[in-house]
Amino acid sequence: MSLHAHPVGLADRFRSVRDLSAALVSRLSDADASVQSMADASPAKWHLAHTTWFFETFVLRDHVPGYVLHDARFPFLFNSYYEAEGQRHARDRRGMITRPHLDEVLGYRAAVDAAVLDALDALPDVARDLVALGCHHEEQHQELLLTDILHLFAQNPIAPAIWEGARKVPVQMPGPMGWIECGAQVTEIGHDGDGFAFDCEAPRHATLLSAHAIADRTVTNGEWAAFIADGGYADPRHWLADGWAWVKADAIDAPLYWERAEDGGWTRFGLDGRRAIDPAAPVTHVSFFEADAYASWAGARLPTEAEWEAAAAGYDPAVGNLLDAAGPVEPRPSADGPAFFGDVWEWTGSAYRPYPGFRAAEGAVGEYNGKFMSGQFVLRGGSCASPRGHVRASYRNFFYPHQRWQFTGVRLAKDL
Missing domain, CATH: 3.90.1580.10 (paralog of FGE (formylglycine-generating enzyme))
Structure with missing residues (x-):
């Protein structure tokens, strides 16, 4: 990765990315956030936890002396595809992770957020670069979270909406392609x-x-x-x-x-x-x-x-x-x-x-x-x-x- 240039306000960047993920799931129930609609998609709860695992593993565990994992079971549940990090839960069975429930995952996020922000100023440059990488990684998962929710809700016979759409304003059809x-x-x-x-x-x-x-x-x-x-x-x-x-x-x-x-x-x-x-x-x-x-x-x-x-x-x-x-x-x-x-x-x-x-x-x-x-x-x-x-x-x-x-x-x- 080209990681040697990250914003001066890295703490603010970290907070804003993490806050947006929480906002994206604010309208979801625990059931909404737990179901997996197909093998290519992941539950919203898993996205929230996996991005947190990334910061906990590559920043806190590896660069903060004495850090103790929030829950020793979580690396197996929330590692995605990193072979170097050992065994992990099968991707196509992420929807079976009914526990921890959504509130516990949000609590996991809050604990890791506090630990990252507390350690940030003292982190070596390589770890600060990993915080920057983790923010970009989480932004990728924010998009995946939305598209996975869309696929999930499309399977529901009542066709539920997450957000009310803006009122459509008539738009003239574009002219011939230039x-x-x-x-x-x-x-x-x-x-x-x-x-x-x-x-x-x-x-x-x-x-x-x-x-x-x-x-x-x-x-x-x-x-x-x-x-x-x-x-x-x-x-x-x-x-x-x-x-x-x-x-x-x-x-x-x-x-x-x-x-x-x-x-x-x-x-x-x-x-x-x-x-x-x-x-x-x-x-x-x-x-x-x-x-x-x-x-x-x-x-x-x-x-x-x-x-x-x-x-x-x-x-x-x-x-x-x-x-x-x-x-x-x-x-x-x-x-x-x-x-x-x-x-x-x-x-x-x-x-x-x-x-x-x-x-x-x-x-x-x-x-x-x-x-x-x-x-x-x-x-x-x-x-x-x-x-x-x-x-x-x-x-x-x-x-x-x-x-x-x-x-x-x-x-x-x-x-x-």
């Missing part, structure tokens, strides 16, 4: 070493771009509905072989959470309950397979991650529809002008693999990203559930090509 052209060139991508970044974002390196154009916005719900109406999910010409097999095996015919209304229109389920789709808003909850098929149908392709980063580098990553506080979370119709950050994570056509010269860090934190560089595709830009300030042009998210429970969408590209 294109940002880029000539053939050698450019540099990857983190430049200024400020925080995860290890997979480095090292910065030169890459060749062929002449291409990238869309100035993402694909909308209305445009996706046209793809469906034109038989896009029933035409194998547009699909990769693995994608077509997935469509047939799972009877996929629309984005995740879309359903037909009685009048024949489309509805979607969100954190504000089930509502009619907003045709002008970015389509979301689509897999890489779907994104690639749509691009083929539209006579385009998905951008490479290098094309995406080169185009996004001139835009402010703090501007856009990102997560600021606990409240309604939903992609919104695009504002004026090109935008590259927020609303939906954008699938690229690039496999998630190491950059030239990548080296995983020593120790358990070296397991953070590198060992997942197999069989997944890169997404860029952040979403409406990504905390503001968390993403940057070099940020690489990654998921398997069939996964779509995250806020994932599509930006097109084409060759020139």
